[in-house]
Amino acid sequence: MSKSKKSALEEKKGVSFSEITSKSSIDAFKNKRKADIDTSNLIESLLNKDITALSRAITLIESKNPQHKVKATNILQACLPHANNSIRIGITGVPGVGKSTFIETFGKHLTAFGKRVAVLAIDPSSTITKGSILGDKTRMEELVKDENAFIRPSASGDSLGGVARKTRESIILCEAAGFDVIIIETVGVGQSETTVHSMVDFFLLLKLAGAGDELQGIKRGIIEMADAIAINKADGDNLKRAKLAKVEFNRALHLYPTKSSNWQPQVTLCSALKNEGIDAIWDIISDYIKTTTNNNYFNTNRNEQNKYWLIQTIEEQLKSNFFNTPKIKKALENQLELLETNQTTPFAAAEYLLKLYS
C-alpha cells in the first residue's frame, strides 16, 4: 500500500499502470477501513443492547457471503467475553401442543419481572423447504411488541448441522446483547430435539393429555432428555385427563436412571391460554439452576456441550471430506457392488478405500 504514496525518489510520468493499481488499492483500503468501522460500530451497538444491531449480526452469521463470514467471525470473537451469562432453555413438543402460545405467555411472564428474553428456533423443515414453520413473528403477537423480547425465526441451511451452528452462534450474540433467558424452540422430530438438547441448560417437553395410554407412541429418547414435562391445555374438561397423564408421566420418569445432573425431572400442569401454572414452571427452572449451579453440573455441562460441538464438527467434516472426494465416490460404488455379491468383506472394502484416499 505504501507504494501508492508519492515518494521523493519517484518521478511522475503521466498516468502509469502503477497509478491505476494504486487507485483501486486505495479504494480497497478505504472499503476495508469502512468495513472495520462498520463492524466495530455494530459490535458496540450490540453490546449496548441494540436489537437492530443484534439482528444485523445474526444475518451476517447466517450469510454464505465470504466477506460476511469474516465479519461474523470478528463479531463473535468480540462478543465471546460478554457471553455465557444467560439461562438457555430448550422447548419442544409436537405440532398442536401450543408451543407458540406457551412461549408467548411464558416470555411475557419473564419480561414482566425484568428479564430480557430471546426466542430462537431450530426448524428441521427449514433445511428442506428453506421456509420456516417455527419462530414466525406473527405467531407471538404480544411478545414481539415487548421491548425486552427478541424473536428470531429459524435459520435455514443445507443441513441440520448448519442450522445448529448458526443457532449456537446466535446464542452467543444474544447473550452479549444482554438477554438473560434464551429460549430455543423446536418441533417434534427426534434429531432436531437432540440437537437442541445439546445446546441448552434446561430441556422442557410440552405434552397434551391424550386419550388412553399416555406412553403409547412417545419417543422414549425425548422423555429421557426432559428436565421437566409440562402438560399444556390443562383446563376445563381437559383437567381430569391432564392429572391422570401427570401420574403416568411421573411413573415413566422414575423408570429412568438418575441423570448426571442429579436432577429429578418434574411433571407439571399448565394452561398457557389461561396463564395458569406458568409461574410454577419458572420456579422449577430456577430450582434446577440453583441445584446444578451448586453441584457444578451447570458449568460442567456447558463445557461438555462445547467439546461435543467441537468434536462433532470435526468428525462431520472428516466424513464429508472423505465421502465427497470424487474418486472415493466412484470406488465406493464399486465396493458396495462387490459387497452385495459377496465378493469382498466390509473390512477389506474399507481398507481398500482408505488406502485409495491416503
Place this chain on the structure above:
Amino acid sequence: MSKSKKSALEEKKGVSFSEITSKSSIDAFKNKRKADIDTSNLIESLLNKDITALSRAITLIESKNPQHKVKATNILQACLPHANNSIRIGITGVPGVGKSTFIETFGKHLTAFGKRVAVLAIDPSSTITKGSILGDKTRMEELVKDENAFIRPSASGDSLGGVARKTRESIILCEAAGFDVIIIETVGVGQSETTVHSMVDFFLLLKLAGAGDELQGIKRGIIEMADAIAINKADGDNLKRAKLAKVEFNRALHLYPTKSSNWQPQVTLCSALKNEGIDAIWDIISDYIKTTTNNNYFNTNRNEQNKYWLIQTIEEQLKSNFFNTPKIKKALENQLELLETNQTTPFAAAEYLLKLYS
C-alpha cells in the same frame, strides 16, 4: 528371481555377491510357495468341514503378525463364495441368566436333528483383561464333545471394534466350513449387544423372572433389539413368577413401533436345565426366518449390515487417523483450553484444527 538362475551368457566367478543374494531369494521363493501350498491346503480342508483347519484359520484372523494377516485375507477371499448360508443368532443376557446352559441345551437340540452349530462369543471384558469370561469350552461340556458343534472363545483385541471385526470374519469361515447355525454370545453390556445385533439375523434376549417390577432397570435399547425374549429357569417355584413376567414383557414389547422386519417379537418361557421350551424357541426362529425370507428383509438386512460395517470401519479409521496425529493432539489441547475459558467457539476451534490437518 530369474537373475539367480544360471545363464549361458554368464561366466562363473567363484562365490559372488549375486550368488549369495540368489540363495536367499530362492529360499524366500520356496518359503512363499510353501506358504501358498499351506494356505490352499488349509482352505481345502476348511471347505471339507475340517474343524482343525477352521480353528487354525480363525487363529490366523486373530493374529497381529503381518504375514498371518496376508494369509487370513487370502483364506477369507476363498471362503466368501461358500459363506452366507447359515442362520446367525445373537444371544445375550446378564450374568446368572444361564447362557451357557441354555446354549448347551439349545445346541444339542439342533445337532440332534442334524444341524451343525458354531458358537462364537464377543466378550467385552476380553478387550481389557485379554482374558475371557465367555465362550470358555469347559462351560459347555456336552456340546464341546459333539462332532457337529464348534465352540470358540471370544477373540481378544484392543477395542470392541477389533473383536467385532474378528468375529464377523470368523462367521464367514464357519459358514464356509458348513455350519448351519452360528450363535454369537455376549454378556449384558450395552455396547457389545449393539455390536452383536448388527451382525446377526435373529437376536434372542434371555431373562429371568425377577421380583417386583419387571421393567425396572432394563436397558430399553436392548429390549427394543430383541426378536424374542426367553424367560429362562421357568421351572418349579419360579414358574408362576415367570408367567407374570411374560405378561409384563409382552405389554412392554407392544409399546415399541413395528420393526422394519415386520416381525412381532415373541416372549416365551423355558428351562434350559430341564430341557423345556427349547424346541419352541427354535420354532420361533424358524418362523422368523420364513417370514423375513418371504418379505425379503432377511437379505436386505444382511446387505445393510455389510454396508454398516463398511461405513463404520471407514469412519472409525478417519477419526483415529485425525485424533492420533501428534500435531493435532497438541493443538486440540490448546483449543480445548481456549474453549473452556470462552476465548473461542467450538466451530472456530474445529476450523482451526481441520486447517492444521489438511
